[in-house]
Amino acid sequence: MAQNPSETELVLLKALWASGRLSAREVHDATEARTGWSFSATRKTLERMEAKGLVKVEPVHGVKTFVPTKGKLEVMARLIQNFASRVLDCETPLPAAAFTGSRVIEPGEVDELEALLERLSEEDKP
Incomplete structure (x- = not known):
C-alpha cells in the first residue's frame, strides 16, 4: 500500500490529479509558483514519490510521464x-x-x- 504523501508531495499530486498524466517538466511548470523549487528538486521528489508508491512511471512516446497510483x-x-x-x-x-x-x-x-x-x-x- 502506498504511503501517505507529505505536504509538498500533495502539491505535486494535486497537479497530477488535475491532469491525469504529466511529465516531470509539466509537473514542475504546474507547481513551481507554489513550491519555488528548481526543476531538479521537482524531478527528485517525483522519484521519491515513485519509490513510496504514490506515482507510477508510464513512458509515452519516449517521454517519462507520471501518473498517480491512488485517486x-x-x-x-x-x-x-x-x-x-x-x-x-x-x-x-x-x-x-x-x-x-x-x-x-x-x-x-x-x-x-x-x-x-x-x-x-x-x-x-x-
Whole structure:
C-alpha cells in the first residue's frame, strides 16, 4: 500500500490529479509558483514519490510521464481519517460536508468522500 504523501508531495499530486498524466517538466511548470523549487528538486521528489508508491512511471512516446497510483478522494479520505484519529482523537469519521468549500473536492464528490470516510472508520475499529 502506498504511503501517505507529505505536504509538498500533495502539491505535486494535486497537479497530477488535475491532469491525469504529466511529465516531470509539466509537473514542475504546474507547481513551481507554489513550491519555488528548481526543476531538479521537482524531478527528485517525483522519484521519491515513485519509490513510496504514490506515482507510477508510464513512458509515452519516449517521454517519462507520471501518473498517480491512488485517486484523489482515496488519498484525501485517508489523510482526513489519519488527522481525525491522530490529532483530534476521534473514533467516528469527520463529516464530509465539512469539506464542501474545498477547492480540491468537487461538490459532486462529497457523497463519495463520505462513504470512503465511513469505510475507513470501520476498518480502523479494533
